Amino acid sequence: MAEIFQLFLLVAAITLSLLRVGFAGNSGLSSWVQRIAGKPLLSVAAIAGMTFLGCLAAAGLLHEPVPRVQDEFSYLLMSETFSSGRVSSPSPPLPEFFDTFHVLIRPVYASKYFPAQGLFLALGEKLTGHPAVGVWLTSALACGATCWMLRAWVGPTWGFFGALLMVLQFGVFSYWSQSYWGGMVAALGGALYFGAIRRLWERISWQNSVYAAVGLVILANSRPLEGMVAATPVTAFFLFRSLRLHAWKQMEFWRGLVLPAGAILLLGAAAMGAYNRAITGSAWQPPYLLHERQYQESPQFVFMPLRPKIMYSSPWVQYLNSPGAEHRSCSGT
Numbered sequence: 001m002a003e004i005f006q007l008f009l010l011v012a013a014i015t016l017s018l019l020r021v022g023f024a025g026n027s028g029l030s031s032w033v034q035r036i037a038g039k040p041l042l043s044v045a046a047i048a049g050m051t052f053l054g055c056l057a058a059a060g061l062l063h064e065p066v067p068r069v070q071d072e073f074s075y076l077l078m079s080e081t082f083s084s085g086r087v088s089s090p091s092p093p094l095p096e097f098f099d100t101f102h103v104l105i106r107p108v109y110a111s112k113y114f115p116a117q118g119l120f121l122a123l124g125e126k127l128t129g130h131p132a133v134g135v136w137l138t139s140a141l142a143c144g145a146t147c148w149m150l151r152a153w154v155g156p157t158w159g160f161f162g163a164l165l166m167v168l169q170f171g172v173f174s175y176w177s178q179s180y181w182g183g184m185v186a187a188l189g190g191a192l193y194f195g196a197i198r199r200l201w202e203r204i205s206w207q208n209s210v211y212a213a214v215g216l217v218i219l220a221n222s223r224p225l226e227g228m229v230a231a232t233p234v235t236a237f238f239l240f241r242s243l244r245l246h247a248w249k250q251m252e253f254w255r256g257l258v259l260p261a262g263a264i265l266l267l268g269a270a271a272m273g274a275y276n277r278a279i280t281g282s283a284w285q286p287p288y289l290l291h292e293r294q295y296q297e298s299p300q301f302v303f304m305p306l307r308p309k310i311m312y313s314s315p316w317v318q319y320l321n322s323p324g325a326e327h328r329s330c331s332g333t
Helices: 002-019 028-037 040-061 070-083 116-128 131-154 156-171 183-202 206-220 224-244 251-280 287-295 315-321 325-331
Strands: 108-111
Touching: 028 040, 028 156, 040 131, 040 156, 070 108, 070 116, 070 131, 108 251, 116 131, 116 183, 131 156, 131 183, 156 183, 183 206, 183 224, 206 224, 206 251, 251 287
Parallel strands: none
Antiparallel strands: none
16 A cells, blocks of 8 residues: 555656656745745644654554564553553562563563653553554654754755655654654654754754754663764764864853753753663663563674573573574564
């Protein structure tokens, strides 16, 4: 269904381009697009609204997202826990019978994943009773933030068209917007950060400093490793330029950048530490790392040593964590 729709859009775009319909500099379509793109709030709101309505239409024509992959069930557990007003649940009396994938059983019963996706799912579940609404909300916010980001890098008109491409490719019908995996949460954090850092390059302002810090907090609570890899080079280059220009000697640098961004980052770090402590007992150990130590013999990176052999309480967990498990999982055996 989605592939047919995308193919139709591609054919229509090629046909209109060859016929030179509606894309001339003084055409009605071009003037209409430029009017929308020229208004920052309107263009961002139009992209976000288009994405959310598109997600609703896709669900109406097809169905609400149905969890199929183990990760999705873990995120839904987090959503149900948060929407109930808890960070975690007590460990079951007989935990070996609840042993499953991507879920901590000891010391508490909780998802292993970072909490940003679960918070949005819980918001959708709390407001409407459907966690999928939280997925669609993140998709709308991410596409709107992408429009805002691209405006700073390529200008308003091309930024609007770039955001439209994201809506068509990822925003309405993709596993980022029609599953519970949470790709759009990381996209939202990245768009906020890269849009803000480009504006801070031109002029220091506390608003963009807040956006950049919020983007980093979202990345740290959704895809921390990928977020660090993406943000570190740009951050280092920005700080190097600030030092070279002696920006640190100006009051605006501290008042407009360091103070607001530092406050947001400190609050985010404190919240992350409290969340980690509530689940693992240590502010420095995320649930993801504790789960890796309990369930994974292979380390995260090839240069790290193998962990001791693990004895699993569930034969199915043992089966799918043994050598060749990835092949068996993909083949459906």
